[in-house]
Amino acid sequence: MSSLVSLIKGERTLETVYKALDSLGNLKYLTKDIERVLIKVNFISTKTYETGVTTDPLVVEAIIHKFKEFVDEIYVVESNATMTNANKAFEKTGMKQICRRNNVPFINLSKEKEKVKLRVPEPEVLKTITVPKIVLNSALISAAKLKTHSETGVTLGMKNMFGILPEKWKFRYHLLGISKVVVDINSIIKPKLAVIDGFYALEGPGPTSGSPVKMNTIIAGEDVVATDAVACYIMGIDPNEIYHIKRAYEKGFGEMRLNKIKIVGAKIEEVQRKFRRR
16 A cells, blocks of 8 residues: 555646646556446535535546546445435536536445445444445545544545445444444445545535635545545644544554655645634
């Protein structure tokens, strides 16, 4: 696993996202011996990208363009949330148009009939998790949003994987401790790549409330822990304060120490902004 993180400051264009991805080198090997690519977006709401709440369709389109060079099967995926139907969000957020334009299907993971139960080694709270079968033998890309979260502190590449769970009513996971659940999910279903959409970010009591912040920033990396840690520093947040990031580092899932992460592109100081968390 590489702890190379791309940090690109630029206008909201496909070229800015391309630059972030290209800075990581040739990504073709991420799809070696893998049948398909699943781009996991954040559809916790039907709000559009400029609110800072949901994944920007333009970011997803850039990812599609890059991975179409390597693989035939690409899907955009999300599950229903307690507050939102993923199919409705797919339409309302503008994601439907870019998927149609690029001939990429959308899969609501809550509707998938074939599921598998996976054992979690050394679990935080979940001994097993049940996920749609399609996530296996797929290269998962976490197309996350740069934003704060009232329960987990931040919602970035790792937290975005929470939506792999197909249940609509996910409240029981909150009762168990959602940060611990996020660690358990990432222990067995790791994204091959994290791309954090910071064109418009969100500060305040996220994941759906708060205020949008125009950051014009894309953060990307194969090490989701390192990518999330860099995103935290950009928001003026110490990743040591974020349970799921710190615990993932302690368990060896990725790097968190800034002096061990190679950042290409902009410097953190050039884009850093103290995010309001309440």
